[in-house]
Amino acid sequence: MTVAVPDEVARQARETGVLESPWIWLTCAALAVACVGLTVLVRRRTGPRRCGIALAVVFALLATTAGVNAHVGYVRSGRDLVLLLQRGGGPLRDLGGEFEQDGSMPGTRQIRLGGPDGPAVERMVIADPGSAVPGGRNFVLLPPGYTDAANANRRYPTVYLVHGNPGGPEDWLAAGDAPGTLQRFYRLRALPPMIVVSVDLTAGHARRDWEGLDVPGGPKLETYLAHSVVPAIDRRYRTLADRGHRALGGMSGGAFAALNIGLHHLDAFGALLLAMPYEVPDNRKRLGEDRALLAANTPRDYLPTMPFPRPVAAILTAGTGTPGDVEAAHRIAEAFRSRGQQATVHTEEGFGHTWRTARASLPYLLAFAAEHFERPRG
Template sequence: MPRVDPGPVLPDDVAQHAVARGILESPMIWRALLLAALVTAYFFFRPRRRVPTRITPPHSLTTRVVVVAALLGLSAVTWLNSYVGYVRTPHDLGLLLQRGTGWAAGFGSSLAAISAADDQYMSNARQALNNAQGGTRPADRPQGDPYAARMDRTTIPDPAHGVPVTAAQTNVMLPPGYDDPANRNRRYPVVYLIHGYPGGSADDWFTAGDAVNTMHQLLERQLVQPMIIVAPTVSAGVPTTDWECLNVPGGPQLESYLTETVVPRIDARYRTIADRRHRAIAGMSGGGFCALNVGLHHVDEYATMLVTLPYDDPGSAVSLLQGNPALIDANTPRRYIPTMPFPYPVAVMLDAGDHAQTDMTTSRRIAAALTARGQKVSMRFEPGLVHTWRTARAALPFLLAFANEQFTS
């Protein structure tokens, strides 16, 4: 295939910030828990001299086994999180627990509120210290920060397309100055961020994806223009299903929901530049397939597609298409790109970890197919990363910078 441009070049500190681990991603957590489990097991089960008069409670052995198993389980969970990078901070953990019910949801709400206040307090404290030392930290956002975004949590239900109000949460990040009366006539380009499958939600790109801090850095360094970021929930109320944003025969019509409902309502409610050239669709993993497939189906609506951890077929979600050959072909980009019409040009950026061979192969295949059709493609591989949220987070500043280039071209 012809050489593909690697995309935008960003300062090293921006790239390094994107791959930095959050406090709950530290490998020290699972190592400490594993050590605690081993030490506990040793003291619980080491050989001892028998004392005839000592009576051991009948439940003591079971209790000991449960304690050690719990520590091992926590070690395994925190190891997985260290590898995947899904829960970065206590605030992220609080938002995740809020998706549950009962005490977990209540605890999650409290944790999210407390940790958000603590994060702001610590951010301000670090900034004061840095200022006193004559330094600056772009990632810290003190009060009155001119680059601080405003988050707007809303719902966009669409029962006709199978999206009930309980599954319609949408997060909208509005750029700095959006509410300033001086900008009341200003309109902004839009990037739609689609979560992964299964188990994704509108929160993911703002927790695991760190979109707020990433955009803050890009704006503060004047690497991108202000833009609106929209993250809808596209799971039809059943997050355990691998929907891939498909229009499912007899089921949710998620592609139609995105293009016919979400986009028009966002354009109606917010000051967007409501044309294809200023609209991008992005996603990771299953959401990356969604961005590619939906974007290519609607080149009149999206001029830019941003895909990380890419797929060019629906994978296990093909079962939702009930074996219909026409539907399967129509939702398999590797099959239809070579013959599809391009009434409008598109720009696509692909990003994967350079330790994920399947993702790299898929990226190259998509890039070759699109460049053969005369479309603009950039491709980047993140050093040392695989198919996880850590890779998507590392990719995000480059994807947004690529979108900005298309918005301003």
């Protein structure tokens, strides 16, 4: 199956952001070398020598950071950098300075990104103490016209996206550029309006590799997503609250979470959107010594034989720069097909296991979801 995406949308999703430019790390590296050279020239003067060494170290660190970012594509612009800093805690934790209170949606904050064609982004805090999730910061991207009086009775399909590990829900707004991709789709009228939710599966610990699991003695993130986030979104927003109009996706660890949770909840999700997926949990120790629990959360083991009382459609994407990802995508797709389910694979030439691949894949994930929403099966 070929997923149709306008050339403009696909091209811009693959473009390098300002802060991803290799010239940044090359410049910092050159400055580090220059500082080393100046330090040698003034080696007999203690003060200038120390200053030169300090500057060389600083520029070397900046060059390393910029080089890694140029490869990974985590921070593309100044806005991405702000979102990253705001995750750090304290006064930077909230997006309060960038988001304004919206009177029509009590308890949410809203900003429109990308002009009149861009989605309105709202932050919705959903707590589930029973699942050990103190207050997940979920971001809801609403299509243009959602609040117009003419659309007061219109309902929309929903796509849920899960971040990677480590990471947080801001990542799909920044590194994943979901607002920009949606804005371009909507401007070209190439995607039906939909609600996109970037789900917080950090349980308040963004550096821990939870993989969306119900962790014994820890957060129950599968339960949180399926039984807290989805119902809360359906209550707050005008969704088409059925599996035929609901998709679940993610990147890397988020793709594993989407695969595992989606297969456990076929009654809730009719389409799975998986960027750089894998089918065996990386951190199996979180599931303890219970072999049955591990098997129940290892799609590689249970997918080839599981029943499908309801059909599901899946798209799997990977970058050819990471052959293991491509092999995993085809292996999982074949497992779906062997069970009579629709599955397609899309690859990005030369990309690796990075956010650049997730960003380039997102148009195909959303277009696949839209095709499923228009022709739901089951």
